[in-house]
Amino acid sequence: MKLAIIGFPGSGKTTVFKAVTDYSAGGRGAEDLTKPLLGTVKIKDERLNKLAEIFQPKKITPEEFVFNDLPGFNLSQIKNVETIIHVIGVFSGRDYKKDINDMEIEFMISDLAIIEKKLESLEKELKSKPSPDKELERSALRKAKEALDKNAPVRSVSFTKDEDKALGGYQFLSKKPVCVVANLNEAQVASGLGHEIEVYGKEHGVAVISICASVEAEIKELDPSERVAFAKELGITEFCADKVVKTARDLAGLMCFFTGSYKGEEVRAWPVPRGSTAPQAAGKIHTDFERGFIRAEIVAYDDFIKYGSFAEAKTKGVLRLEGKEYIVKDGDIITFHFNV
Ligand SMILES: Nc1nc2c(ncn2[C@@H]2O[C@H](COP(=O)(O)OP(=O)(O)OP(=O)(O)O)[C@@H](O)[C@H]2O)c(=O)[nH]1
Numbered sequence: 001m002k003l004a005i006i007g008f009p010g011s012g013k014t015t016v017f018k019a020v021t022d023y024s025a026g027g028r029g030a031e032d033l034t035k036p037l038l039g040t041v042k043i044k045d046e047r048l049n050k051l052a053e054i055f056q057p058k059k060i061t062p063e064e065f066v067f068n069d070l071p072g073f074n075l076s077q078i079k080n081v082e083t084i085i086h087v088i089g090v091f092s093g094r095d096y097k098k099d100i101n102d103m104e105i106e107f108m109i110s111d112l113a114i115i116e117k118k119l120e121s122l123e124k125e126l127k128s129k130p131s132p133d134k135e136l137e138r139s140a141l142r143k144a145k146e147a148l149d150k151n152a153p154v155r156s157v158s159f160t161k162d163e164d165k166a167l168g169g170y171q172f173l174s175k176k177p178v179c180v181v182a183n184l185n186e187a188q189v190a191s192g193l194g195h196e197i198e199v200y201g202k203e204h205g206v207a208v209i210s211i212c213a214s215v216e217a218e219i220k221e222l223d224p225s226e227r228v229a230f231a232k233e234l235g236i237t238e239f240c241a242d243k244v245v246k247t248a249r250d251l252a253g254l255m256c257f258f259t260g261s262y263k264g265e266e267v268r269a270w271p272v273p274r275g276s277t278a279p280q281a282a283g284k285i286h287t288d289f290e291r292g293f294i295r296a297e298i299v300a301y302d303d304f305i306k307y308g309s310f311a312e313a314k315t316k317g318v319l320r321l322e323g324k325e326y327i328v329k330d331g332d333i334i335t336f337h338f339n340v
């Protein structure tokens, strides 16, 4: 999954980026501000460690997400990301309600411009050469435009499956999930403003996380062994940076399945969209796995932990053979069989 951190200039995007990702100084030089900073985040998942205790693999590979951070206010480079992180500089006195609203408007203006232009060219095309596909695309675009004209984001529209397909090539910003990160200073955290903003988010259907990014970014600079003690001194019990990542993952509709074998190369968590079929999940590992999919051997996570091995799971009847139609569940441990 790719995520972009955006926000109005000086809102603390780069500070949030440093608090959240494994970025260490030395990536993009401060001199080249036109390029995005790239950083990765490995998802902490206790289940992966438990599986590693059983499998004893050579390495453990968690889910990994890529964040990019763009300087200033820049919407041009976020088209290809799955989830948007919108940082609001509450610490510098920004009005969070206004910023949440204004950013959504920026997304909608950008989408509307694309749609209007496309509709114009589609009208011309359809006049000279009728095509059912293009007609479907036009009606789907009209549906999106209708919402935007009423100040509603594209994500509020319910498209049919076919319409969704027809719009597959578009990357509407107001259709993407947004996680708002309210960047507070320490005094604001102490005053309970973070809680107030999160409540506001709940009431308005916006995912909001409040964070003191400058403090968390500073903690990140410390040696891992010192981090917890230092955080405790400051009264921080939970790193909000982790919450940002987990929330973004949920918003993107992702879950994960695991692969591994006893004393094997690696035990690994693979992120896939909820509702993925077994072949689609196999395709995450390799396109050959999807193309030549035969069947999948599956043990649910809890069953596997309970019985401690594939052999024992099989004896107890909880190792299942599933075919092409199987919908993968979060935590499934899967061995794919394929033929190419
Ligand atoms: N007091 C306080 N200052 C912060 C906080 N977060 C960021 N800042 C400061 O605000 C300034 C801007 O922070 P950045 O993280 O560079 O903001 P940005 O959004 O990346 O800025 P641009 O990329 O230039 O748009 C810096 O001087 C930060 O030290 C915070 O939580 N509290």
Ligand SMILES: [Mg+2]
Residues within 6 Å of the ligand: 013, 014, 015, 069, 070, 071, 072
């Ligand atoms: Mg920046």
